[in-house]
Amino acid sequence: MNSTKDLFIGLDLGGTFIKYALGNSDAQLLIKGKKPTGADQPKEAIFAVIFQAIDELISQAEELGGRVAAIGFGSPGAVDFDHGRLMGNTPNIADWGDADIRSTIEGRYGIPLWADNDANVMTLAEARQGAAKGLKHVITLTLGTGIGGGIIIDGKLHRGVNYAGAELGHVTIKYDGEPCNCGGIGCIEQYASAPAMVRHYREKLSKSGKTALHRVTTETIFSQAKKGEAEAMATIDETCEYLGAALASILNIFNPQIIVIGGGVADAGDEFMQQIWNAMERRAMPPSLIDLKLVRAQLGNDAGMVGAIDLAAEMYYANGKVKD
Amino acid sequence: MNSTKDLFIGLDLGGTFIKYALGNSDAQLLIKGKKPTGADQPKEAIFAVIFQAIDELISQAEELGGRVAAIGFGSPGAVDFDHGRLMGNTPNIADWGDADIRSTIEGRYGIPLWADNDANVMTLAEARQGAAKGLKHVITLTLGTGIGGGIIIDGKLHRGVNYAGAELGHVTIKYDGEPCNCGGIGCIEQYASAPAMVRHYREKLSKSGKTALHRVTTETIFSQAKKGEAEAMATIDETCEYLGAALASILNIFNPQIIVIGGGVADAGDEFMQQIWNAMERRAMPPSLIDLKLVRAQLGNDAGMVGAIDLAAEMYYANGKVKD
Numbered sequence: 001m002n003s004t005k006d007l008f009i010g011l012d013l014g015g016t017f018i019k020y021a022l023g024n025s026d027a028q029l030l031i032k033g034k035k036p037t038g039a040d041q042p043k044e045a046i047f048a049v050i051f052q053a054i055d056e057l058i059s060q061a062e063e064l065g066g067r068v069a070a071i072g073f074g075s076p077g078a079v080d081f082d083h084g085r086l087m088g089n090t091p092n093i094a095d096w097g098d099a100d101i102r103s104t105i106e107g108r109y110g111i112p113l114w115a116d117n118d119a120n121v122m123t124l125a126e127a128r129q130g131a132a133k134g135l136k137h138v139i140t141l142t143l144g145t146g147i148g149g150g151i152i153i154d155g156k157l158h159r160g161v162n163y164a165g166a167e168l169g170h171v172t173i174k175y176d177g178e179p180c181n182c183g184g185i186g187c188i189e190q191y192a193s194a195p196a197m198v199r200h201y202r203e204k205l206s207k208s209g210k211t212a213l214h215r216v217t218t219e220t221i222f223s224q225a226k227k228g229e230a231e232a233m234a235t236i237d238e239t240c241e242y243l244g245a246a247l248a249s250i251l252n253i254f255n256p257q258i259i260v261i262g263g264g265v266a267d268a269g270d271e272f273m274q275q276i277w278n279a280m281e282r283r284a285m286p287p288s289l290i291d292l293k294l295v296r297a298q299l300g301n302d303a304g305m306v307g308a309i310d311l312a313a314e315m316y317y318a319n320g321k322v323k324d
Numbered sequence: 325m326n327s328t329k330d331l332f333i334g335l336d337l338g339g340t341f342i343k344y345a346l347g348n349s350d351a352q353l354l355i356k357g358k359k360p361t362g363a364d365q366p367k368e369a370i371f372a373v374i375f376q377a378i379d380e381l382i383s384q385a386e387e388l389g390g391r392v393a394a395i396g397f398g399s400p401g402a403v404d405f406d407h408g409r410l411m412g413n414t415p416n417i418a419d420w421g422d423a424d425i426r427s428t429i430e431g432r433y434g435i436p437l438w439a440d441n442d443a444n445v446m447t448l449a450e451a452r453q454g455a456a457k458g459l460k461h462v463i464t465l466t467l468g469t470g471i472g473g474g475i476i477i478d479g480k481l482h483r484g485v486n487y488a489g490a491e492l493g494h495v496t497i498k499y500d501g502e503p504c505n506c507g508g509i510g511c512i513e514q515y516a517s518a519p520a521m522v523r524h525y526r527e528k529l530s531k532s533g534k535t536a537l538h539r540v541t542t543e544t545i546f547s548q549a550k551k552g553e554a555e556a557m558a559t560i561d562e563t564c565e566y567l568g569a570a571l572a573s574i575l576n577i578f579n580p581q582i583i584v585i586g587g588g589v590a591d592a593g594d595e596f597m598q599q600i601w602n603a604m605e606r607r608a609m610p611p612s613l614i615d616l617k618l619v620r621a622q623l624g625n626d627a628g629m630v631g632a633i634d635l636a637a638e639m640y641y642a643n644g645k646v647k648d
Contacts, residue, residue, distance in 0.1 A: 171573045171577065172496070172497055255486055285491055288486065291485075
């Protein structure tokens with residue numbers, strides 16, 4: 001048995017903050033922190049912030065009598081998992097395009113690193129420590145500014161041959177519908193993301209001759225619906241129908257054990273989740289509903305860090321290292 | 325080395341014929357035949373036909389100096405792969421519901437049997453010996469009276485936890501569209517199956533004040549389109565748009581290496597395939613189109629027998645038997 005405990009760093013790069021944590025091989029977080037990303041800065045400046053975070057965590061690992069065995073990294077954008085680098089640009093971090101995460105960080109520290117898309121990393125966290133703990137056939141759908149997704153089949157993330165799979169926000173729900181930012185037509189992201197909900201709500205208010213009095217967010221819509229406002233309630237009903245149609249496709253394709261809904265919109269509560277279930281149940285083929293769970297994500301803001309540590313630990317041990 | 329060669333039986337049960345073949349472990353067909361199913365007969369009568377076929381093939385295996393090591397079986401309907409039995413009914417074979425294929429046939433012959441849904445079996449055939457030979461991430465879509473599908477991820481068929489996955493005919497393309505036989509709404513099967521094409525074509529003729537002179541099939545539509553008839557050409561254009569929308573969802577989800585199109589409609593030719601590609605290309609996210617192949621199925625009427633033999637041989641050797 002090794003007397004120096006294997007510890008892992010998890011990094012979660014976002015448009016506003018870099019969140020970072022030190023954890024053990026079960027992705028329990030021992031120490032966590034965050035620093036502003038500086039999303040408008042050049043790549044070198046963003047890596048400098050990342051290096052500070054890693055330096056801190058390496059010292060803290062030593063203080064705890066451990067050593068950093070591997071680093072996991074969740075990034076926005078499409079990530080070439082096998083080479084640990086970005087493919088193309090990310091919308092919210094101007095100069096992060098084509099960032100060579102693995103070679104830059106491994107080159108400096110000599111510690112093995114695995115990088116993946118942030119939606120995949122969060123999916124891994126929910127499947128290993130969160131809402132889908134212990135399950136092997138898992139779908140996650142994250143409802144926010146966009147709609148992200150993750151797919152776990154037989155315990156493994158499905159990335160696609162060019163790492164371009166699991167784009168569950170870009171499932172068609174209307175072949176002759178709204179054009180999407182992705183270049184497609186009628187994607188669920190154009191119907192059930194937060195901006196889509198706000199747009200639909202404003203349209204309904206406008207049709208009723210009303211105007212929204214303040215900045216509208218999805219929270220406004222859910223709180224107005226609780227007060228019984230017809231336009232807010234109709235917006236939520238429609239959103240659930242749209243999600244029901246996309247989820248019916250996903251169920252008929254995968255027949256998973258569980259669907260985990262994450263993102264701000266999912267915080268609306270159990271009633272919203274029940275409405276999504278009802279819409280999905282009306283549309284999906286019955287055998288895929290047997291024993292199916294539809295639940296909210298559990299790990300919240302920690303999901304990116306937890307999942308990055310899961311990724312690092314799993315890849316580290318899969319590469320032949322023995323778990324202590 | 326074993327002097328008695330391992331041979332395999334493949335059975336392909338259809339609404340009209342039971343097709344049966346003897347093959348080697350590479351699913352090369354040595355002998356094949358077919359017998360009327362008797363789809364209106366009781367289960368026992370259908371099994372009696374199956375027994376005749378197996379008896380024939382066992383004798384022929386002996387004449388060839390081999391022995392039947394295992395049997396593969398493709399059946400319409402939902403098949404519980406782990407137990408080799410039907411789940412519920414099949415539309416075209418009245419009394420086949422809940423048929424216990426494995427225990428009935430293993431009980432009589434003492435030869436191990438694996439049974440699966442016919443779309444899965446055909447997918448396996450195309451992935452091992454056909455259009456997708458050697459590839460590990462394969463989607464098949466079979467366009468006929470219904471639309472069937474199969475999914476191979478990392479070389480393995482994806483069945484879903486209740487064997488209810490891979491229902492690619494029941495991907496939504498219009499959330500507020502046509503009701504589907506499956507209980508859902510706006511499934512691609514309601515838009516691009518052979519009966520849907522015929523319905524759309526008749527509607528267009530009727531709008532133009534024309535009537536079809538004879539029984540209309542998809543062959544009629546393709547041959548009229550070749551002659552330049554506007555209604556037939558418009559029907560084909562629309563069908564390709566519908567398929568493009570469904571395939572865009574499938575690409576954005578899986579990012580596979582290849583999509584194999586089977587069924588009668590796919591025989592229409594290269595121009596039709598090119599039109600499907602164009603519609604898909606306009607809608608799918610660009611990274612999933614890199615190196616992607618869209619091709620027609622190659623094994624035609626043999627696919628069910630070849631795939632059943634593939635299934636039998638793979639499961640037999642996966643269960644610890646050494647290939648000779």
